[in-house]
């Protein structure tokens with residue numbers, strides 16, 4: 001099996017020749033930027049450089065599937081959010097919330113032609129053409145709740161969830177329209193699967209009841225309209241919501257280190273595949289031996305795809321990221 005075949009088999013819950021390594025959240029390092037000569041922030045608006053930099057996650061670090069979009073906030077940026085584009089050691093983030101009322105929430109006809117969405121689609125086309133026969137090419141959209149937090153402000157969203165839930169619902173309808181359009185364009189450009197970054201709906205942000213009432217139907221509607229496999233990421237300890245996540249229709253769940261791998265595997269069995277959950281603080285600060293220990297725990301629990309539990313810092317040493325593929329090789333080839 002090559003990397004792409006291995007990843008797609010595991011994503012579908014099958015049994016590949018060995019467990020694949022993938023990432024869906026942003027991942028690059030300052031070391032990789034130096035070795036490829038492709039640096040943030042320029043790569044976010046340069047498809048050729050973004051593709052080259054991210055392919056190094058396969059070539060230098062041993063990843064079987066890589067997400068070719070680094071910036072989390074592509075859709076808000078295309079819809080007018082001011083951006084801090086960051087630096088080689090700092091990921092981009094949004095600086096303004098352009099939607100005050102639902103009347104502001106309009107999706108322009110040229111959304112897919114706007115920066116940085118257009119650059120990310122071109123990055124996926126280049127990646128598919130150049131690497132797509134051997135590695136899995138992943139795309140990325142925001143989750144609708146996280147997108148609304150960027151467009152309307154985190155505090156406004158959390159307050160209005162209680163005070164004016166109908167307004168939040170109206171905003172979310174518009175978010176879903178934009179996100180479905182971006183997701184399906186990524187599949188047309190050649191993505192094998194896309195991730196849905198719903199970090200803003202983390203365990204500390206929404207109770208299980210609030211998730212079930214306001215967001216589960218939105219996730220269901222959105223995923224049913226996306227023409228390919230989806231990998232949802234939600235931060236934190238989501239154990240109290242796992243029965244609800246099974247109803248979203250997602251293909252796979254990228255869980256973070258707050259959820260023990262064995263518990264995650266038991267809850268997901270037969271419902272969706274799972275991907276996780278190496279501690280990203282340890283990927284930054286710990287020694288490779290600790291990373292290997294966590295990989296072994298995930299393998300023993302039957303996690304389908306090994307990956308970081310969330311976005312990783314660009315300051316992570318390559319040696320720690322490489323420790324994941326090395327640990328898989330050691331355990332499964334012995």
Ligand SMILES: [Zn+2]
Pocket residue numbers: 199233234235236256309310311
């Ligand atoms: Zn996360």
